Amino acid sequence: MLDYTITKQCKQTRARAGHFNTGHGKIKTPVFMPVGTLGTVKALSPEDLKTCGAQIILGNTYHLYLRPGCKVIEQFSGLHRFMGWEGPILTDSGGFQIFSLAKLTSIGNDGATFQSHIDGSRHLLSPEGAVDIQACLGSDIMMCLDQCIPYPADRSAVSEALDRTTLWANRCRNQWQAQHNGENNLFGIVQGGMYPDLRRRSVEQLTSIGFPGYAVGGLSVGEPKDLMLEMADVTLPALPDDTPRYVMGVGTPEDIVELVALGADMFDCVLPTRNARNGQFFSRTGNMNICNSQYRFDRRPVDEECGCYTCRNFSRAYLRHLYMAKELLAYRLNTLHNVFYYLNLAREIRDSILNEHFPDFRAAFYRQRGVKI
């Protein structure tokens, strides 16, 4: 079982720094987890991820189940050896992708039936199946199958999805214990849409089942930012102090700073990787679109203070040239920078908590971006 230790608790906010162990190494929180959908963080090698300082990466169960499939990954005794990543891996349950990417054909208490977005083939994902697939992937942190609901949604629809999520969480936990000896870790996922009382009900139901860690799901699904933060503010403190709290699929650098202040420990998001492929760089002073003609002759790196391979070696002019010419190297160099930026942000947040100046860090973070708070 996961042994989460809080090293330092911020006195002015709910921010905390901690650590826990997995079968593939220790994780220091707050932590950002780059998204490696198909057994690769897009455009990066495992060596690149190490160089950027990634502690743990995320794999998408839905994608990996369809391609290359469990039969292939079993040959390698799991995703780690298949993709050459020696650190911890967290896998989602596949639920979110079924609702967002596949064609969902029916949903019931036994699971979700869907058609593959690749070849239209039909599949049933049951709570037990979600755990079995993740166990086959060798995931260090598995997630319960949950029903994520879009925004906006009726209270009755949210309530129904919440209850089904609890039912599935129970079945996932049973499968994990009975079939997989409770090995590695299984996290429960809080749902409840944008209804504070439903969020609290979900927390109560999940914590009474009991998990090594908890995630807040169903955020960043189209709701206004204030509402997202309000729901996190309601949910996070209701979760047990002595387990990691993971806010799924969120978000911008600002979101991460704010969610840490509310008590979140773990994050994943496609923004650094996806934006990189769209020519968008994250930096201390804000975002930069490398297509902009003002960078055509610019000999400076993207961020003069950044220690990533891209900023240490290449100019904005060169990065712009590569991106405009659609050169493959552009995607790697851009991704290297953005992933380094996010990982470094999490490191700086953690250091500031350990050094008891997280509120100062937070103020400086906004000052650098020219945001008045």
Next chain:
Amino acid sequence: MLDYTITKQCKQTRARAGHFNTGHGKIKTPVFMPVGTLGTVKALSPEDLKTCGAQIILGNTYHLYLRPGCKVIEQFSGLHRFMGWEGPILTDSGGFQIFSLAKLTSIGNDGATFQSHIDGSRHLLSPEGAVDIQACLGSDIMMCLDQCIPYPADRSAVSEALDRTTLWANRCRNQWQAQHNGENNLFGIVQGGMYPDLRRRSVEQLTSIGFPGYAVGGLSVGEPKDLMLEMADVTLPALPDDTPRYVMGVGTPEDIVELVALGADMFDCVLPTRNARNGQFFSRTGNMNICNSQYRFDRRPVDEECGCYTCRNFSRAYLRHLYMAKELLAYRLNTLHNVFYYLNLAREIRDSILNEHFPDFRAAFYRQRGVKI
């Protein structure tokens, strides 16, 4: 001026091992030069190239002139700093691309007028202009503007292109001496199509002008392989012994082994990089199409004896998965292997010449591929 030293001459063939210096480092021959068309060897970083053992890379003048343009590269005092490559760079003259890629609108003794394949804009590339652009790129080895002729071609057309190539070579040499102090190196390019006597005439005319090195152009333009080798066999020994001989745009691993035997020292080709992006791996035992379903569960590396990053870390099954899913990492890992393969082939050829067993190496090379000779 280039000081080419022959370290060892094979006794049974015309193969030779040598070396020469450039402003950015020593080059040991035979040497393969990965093609970095637009200021990047597609999918690889300068660090990757170093890891693969690249001594020198090639840049394409036509492409770089259009994008990002000389004004941008001048900001960096040349291509080396722009792209972050510290080793030597050879640039072609732009001629070949004008004939193969752009819309050629007219050709005369003053140069070639063409329309850009990117935006249709009109440009004149004169022999003097070709040298000026390459000087602006900071090229360590510049090439004379030449008129490459397709195969098949009438003797009269080949003869005319040959004479124009000589005229341009003269003007390029004058420009190089008068405007650029004869700095770095300028190579002449032999034309003459598939006519042995025209090849010899081209060699005579160019050597009487005098260049630090010579290239054999106009090969691998659609002619049968035997004819290509026959033309190389006629041309190479006619060139001065004490200058490097560069066969442009050729070829397969077999071509390189055979051309070394005929006395060639330098090679460039898009095959390793282009084939990598098409899922084709080069290996000791022949070629491999990673899409093939036989590799789906294959835990072996592409080549168990290969020392490249890809073969040391990843299986055929993983590489097949990445390629089938069109993951960006596939292009880099495939390219790393193929470029390493070509560079290693050149290293092994060189070592075998130095150790006086090139004929044995050549026999073993074919034996490994199951080819009887």
